[in-house]
Amino acid sequence: MTTGLFISFEGIDGAGKSSHIEGLAQAFRDQGRVVTLTREPGGTPLAEKLRALMLHDAMDPLTEALIAFAARRDHLVQVIEPALARGEVVISDRFTDATFAYQGAGRGFDWDQLSILERMAQTGTALQADLTQNFMREPDMTLWFDLPAEVAAERLATARVPDRFEAQPGEFFARVAQGYARRAQAAPQRFVRIDANNSRHAVWQQITQAVIRKGWLAFMVGNKP
Numbered sequence: 754m755t756t757g758l759f760i761s762f763e764g765i766d767g768a769g770k771s772s773h774i775e776g777l778a779q780a781f782r783d784q785g786r787v788v789t790l791t792r793e794p795g796g797t798p799l800a801e802k803l804r805a806l807m808l809h810d811a812m813d814p815l816t817e818a819l820i821a822f823a824a825r826r827d828h829l830v831q832v833i834e835p836a837l838a839r840g841e842v843v844i845s846d847r848f849t850d851a852t853f854a855y856q857g858a859g860r861g862f863d864w865d866q867l868s869i870l871e872r873m874a875q876t877g878t879a880l881q882a883d884l885t886q887n888f889m890r891e892p893d894m895t896l897w898f899d900l901p902a903e904v905a906a907e908r909l910a911t912a913r914v915p916d917r918f919e920a921q922p923g924e925f926f927a928r929v930a931q932g933y934a935r936r937a938q939a940a941p942q943r944f945v946r947i948d949a950n951n952s953r954h955a956v957w958q959q960i961t962q963a964v965i966r967k968g969w970l971a972f973m974v975g976n977k978p
């Protein structure tokens with residue numbers, strides 16, 4: 754049976770993730786894989802309700818972090834683990850690195866305490882014998898869209914009505930970007946840095962090259978979003 758694959762898209766708001774996520778899903782489908790395309794916070798009916806709270810209601814950083822992990826736990830148990838067990842490709846628009854970047858680096862919530870919550874939320878969700886080995890679910894690959902905060906702000910200025918995070922000042926996103934860099938440095942085998950300060954086509958090429966390098970997709974001709 755085909756092994757499941759878990760890929761997350763990360764980066765500050767406006768970095769260009771949404772512009773490419775469906776393209777990557779389609780590239781996998783074109784090569785015969787079943788894809789579960791999902792997002793965080795969200796991905797289940799319960800987690801989508803928690804997403805609405807997180808994005809629109811004022812709360813303190815601990816509450817925000819707990820809601821993010823509660824939503825993630827439900828998402829893992831209901832959607833991600835079953836899809837991986839079926840051998841599918843799971844592509845998630847954000848995962849735990851976002852909590853470290855936004856609630857940790859952005860809001861100033863303690864990094865070590867986030868690591869404890871991460872372990873609690875992402876352990877014991879798999880159906881396999883991993884349960885006994887304290888296995889913690891993480892993406893197999895994280896595509897990190899790295900873009901200076903001021904460029905992302907320019908892109909977003911005309912793009913959409915801001916939510917509670919997108920309405921934050923530039924310094925907040927500069928901190929969030931540093932949070933992503935810190936996570937990338939701590940897990941270089943999982944992270945692939947995408948230089949998002951490029952044309953859409955150049956960004957897409959970096960994405961496909963990363964996945965092809967892993968042997969997860971064969972070379973693709975003319976597959977550009």
Ligand SMILES: Nc1ncnc2c1ncn2[C@@H]1O[C@H](COP(=O)(O)OP(=O)(O)O)[C@@H](O)[C@H]1O
Nearest residue numbers: 765766767768769770771772908912951952953
């Ligand atoms: N490479 C690019 N160059 C210029 N603008 C881009 C590029 N990629 C995306 N955009 C635009 O920037 C905005 C934010 O992109 P989006 O994909 O929604 O980012 P994210 O999902 O990371 O928040 C959108 O208006 C999108 O059309």
Ligand SMILES: Cc1cn([C@H]2C[C@H](O)[C@@H](COP(=O)(O)OP(=O)(O)O)O2)c(=O)[nH]c1=O
Nearest residue numbers: 766793794821847848851852855856918919
């Ligand atoms: C997953 C996650 C997202 N977020 C934030 C980042 C984004 O600003 C927001 C929603 O993400 P996103 O889906 O990228 O927003 P949009 O649909 O507007 O592109 O939630 C956190 O603060 N913590 C988290 O753990």
